[in-house]
Amino acid sequence: MASDDEYHRRTLITRLELRSAEDEQLLLNTIDEWRDSCNIGSDLAWETCHTKSDVRNHAKETIKQQTGLGDQHATLACHEVAGAIKSCIERRKQDKKASQPQFTSRSMTFDRRTLTVFPDQEKITLTTLGDHSRVHADLALPENPDGYQYDYLTDDEWAYTESTLHYRNGEWFIHLGYRTPRDDADESTTQHGAVLGVDFGVNQIAVTSTAQFFDAGELNHYRRECKRVRGELQETGTQSAHRTIDQLSGREQRYVKHILHSVANGIVEEALDHDCAGIILEDLSDIRDNLPFAQWHSEWAFRKLKDFVEYKAEYEGLFVDTLDPRNTSKRCNECGFVHDENRHSEAFECRRCGKQNHADYNAAKNVAELYLLRGHQPPRGRSVSQYALKSGSRTPT
Numbered sequence: 001m002a003s004d005d006e007y008h009r010r011t012l013i014t015r016l017e018l019r020s021a022e023d024e025q026l027l028l029n030t031i032d033e034w035r036d037s038c039n040i041g042s043d044l045a046w047e048t049c050h051t052k053s054d055v056r057n058h059a060k061e062t063i064k065q066q067t068g069l070g071d072q073h074a075t076l077a078c079h080e081v082a083g084a085i086k087s088c089i090e091r092r093k094q095d096k097k098a099s100q101p102q103f104t105s106r107s108m109t110f111d112r113r114t115l116t117v118f119p120d121q122e123k124i125t126l127t128t129l130g131d132h133s134r135v136h137a138d139l140a141l142p143e144n145p146d147g148y149q150y151d152y153l154t155d156d157e158w159a160y161t162e163s164t165l166h167y168r169n170g171e172w173f174i175h176l177g178y179r180t181p182r183d184d185a186d187e188s189t190t191q192h193g194a195v196l197g198v199d200f201g202v203n204q205i206a207v208t209s210t211a212q213f214f215d216a217g218e219l220n221h222y223r224r225e226c227k228r229v230r231g232e233l234q235e236t237g238t239q240s241a242h243r244t245i246d247q248l249s250g251r252e253q254r255y256v257k258h259i260l261h262s263v264a265n266g267i268v269e270e271a272l273d274h275d276c277a278g279i280i281l282e283d284l285s286d287i288r289d290n291l292p293f294a295q296w297h298s299e300w301a302f303r304k305l306k307d308f309v310e311y312k313a314e315y316e317g318l319f320v321d322t323l324d325p326r327n328t329s330k331r332c333n334e335c336g337f338v339h340d341e342n343r344h345s346e347a348f349e350c351r352r353c354g355k356q357n358h359a360d361y362n363a364a365k366n367v368a369e370l371y372l373l374r375g376h377q378p379p380r381g382r383s384v385s386q387y388a389l390k391s392g393s394r395t396p397t
């Protein structure tokens, strides 16, 4: 991953002490279901899937149906499978043999959503089967207070990222991953960093430069329905009608937030799948002028979506930056020609080179390309020179 270059990474290894035989059994069941899940994922995804999102799309629902794993564990199992498949592909590129990954060991991946560290209490909690049941486990740290483990556990400079749990010879071990930003991020190692361009819109909530479309159809339909029902209730004008309107508005807002969360997740996952260092969004300060006929979105929804993307991106170690949206929708991404009449609603056709494309997809690529062409660079000494496409990446000149 490109962002690896930006961090020092260390692993804190320690034995775990569980608090009861029940907890022990629950964790054993979880780690066995995890192993089954990875094998299910491998069966479904082998020979067809190349990326994390491919594997998720192919295998996650089946894993959830056939095992006791909750949503986040199922996601992580898919990512584990994707990683294993990726290394097989790498081996094959070097003309080495690589057969379908089989998962046999009792080890399992956790992230910040499924494992929480409590440094003061020297313990962790782990999500087990289902999404909500957690076991507490004490870190069996060395007596010696100079043990290296304390450096990471108690130092705010080091942030916990993800870890693996191992069960060997009747004992539990945890490998906790920590990272801290490098001050000396060397330009030569990061100059090939790539960004993902994202366009926000009306019919598509978002489109990425890698051709991932987040359709707004369902959301637009839902909001039109809510508006219609509210209108009818307003006409009756009774007190109970007003109460119902309030409830409806609360429900609508929760639904919209839920959709925006999943779009934000999708954008961040797309960036991770394509090894991007960051995500470029349009600057929203002129959003009202740019999208006067918008239906699904209010300014509120766009800002929420941007907040969600920023939050999730930071969690994954990606940067988010914005671009003045001038010309992003009128410019041909193929030849760079800018003209008002290039764009006709959802269709884009260049008046100079004749290139046709989906207008929002063309715009998403422009967001990334213009970010680089206008000489922007991300904060904190990173450096980017390319943007991610559906396959591969492009260096604008």
Ligand SMILES: [Zn+2]
Pocket: 332, 333, 334, 335, 336, 337, 350, 351, 352, 353, 354, 355
């Ligand atoms: Zn053109």
